[in-house]
Amino acid sequence: MAGGRASALPIIVAGGGIGGLAAALGLALKGLDVLVLEKAPQLGEIGAGIQLGPNAFHAFDYLGVGEAARGMAVYIDQLRLMDALTAEEIMHIDLGEAFRARFGNPYAVVHRGDLHKVFLAACREHSRIELRVSSDAMAYDQDGSSVTVRLASGENARGAALIGADGLWSNVRKQVIGDGPPRVSGHTTYRSVIPTERMAQDLRWNAATLWAGPKCHLVHYPLSGWKVFNLVITCHNDAPEPVAGKPVAKEEVMQGFAHVHEQARKIIDLGMDWKLWVLCDRAPVENWVDGRVALLGDAAHPMLQYMAQGACMAMEDAVCLSHMIAAYPDRIEGALDAYRSRRVLRTTRVQLQSRAIGDHVYHPSGAHAQLRNAIMRAKTQEEWYEMLQWLYGGNGLDEKNFG
């Protein structure tokens, strides 16, 4: 918008997670004032690692944090798939020079707290962004020219538009779409970190490694300058209720993995301070916009983590949103709808494919697993790159990659 202002009122962003802060930054860089309302008393992220495809780096560059983000990442050499019953490698994807040349950026892993800090520091430095904590956005009202957000404290905040970046349990979504609670997947995820010196020498791979077994899988990769290995393991045990971050004993964790190879069980045995999540997602929808209100990130398209793309999609959303608002400075409603229509197919594809690879790659057994191994083993590196082109070649703006 070359410094133009859509309105004297700020754009309000509900939620100060990775998606909300990325959106605030993108909008401020286009010359808009932004007010971020975060429910928690402090801005921060829990949990450990997160994987970033090359599409995340395209977003970092657009949002002006490319250098800071590159500085705290661990650059892994491979995505490696192991058979959790036999401890044999099924296939890997090389992430070296050919991959970087193909997609214009690397694949990396980072501590999600470090990534959040990169966005937070950039937002704090930007004079157009105001960050308010302990601000629980409950509901909104709008007229033709503004949106008023009602907070749990009884206060109101008025803006030119409202971006609901308030995550899986979004209050803004309740009002925009009203489609009830998220779907409980029945998949239980346990997270831990292992100090690198405790990890078996022969498993200290510079790879994001997935061990796929019947109704269960393990993922590990080095993190935080190789100080630790991030360990995330999942068991499809038909858990009925959503859970987030509940501490759990190792004995309980091990129960879902009694049938996997000893080498995989030994990795789990090294984990400490386990925490449990029961994963939720939603079926894709297309109506993320209500006049001057739009959803972004997990509030719009929550997905299972199996493509490692939820945060990447939230950052792409931020790119697209800020681009569209800048492109249509005097037509906020039109800009939000242009953002929505540019993002829906791409995020739908990632949501659906995340479910599908859970069923067909991460958790199959018997003949289904043997078929997986045969199909995946047969592909060349070039064929893998070709399959991933639509995803890693996208940047949130580019139509041909549904985004």
Ligand SMILES: Cc1cc2nc3c(=O)[nH]c(=O)nc-3n(C[C@H](O)[C@H](O)[C@H](O)COP(=O)(O)OP(=O)(O)OC[C@H]3O[C@@H](n4cnc5c(N)ncnc54)[C@H](O)[C@@H]3O)c2cc1C
């Ligand atoms: C086990 C696991 C592994 C994952 N691995 C990856 C990965 O490798 N790569 C990847 O890209 N993604 C991954 N993801 C997905 C990723 O974590 C999410 O998609 C991403 O964090 C979504 O960001 P968000 O900002 O949209 O939502 P959130 O991170 O949920 O942030 C929402 C924010 O809104 C705040 N909030 C909530 N309600 C309100 C309210 N009423 N008012 C104001 N503020 C509110 C919250 O406190 C929070 O700060 C993984 C997810 C899981 C569960």
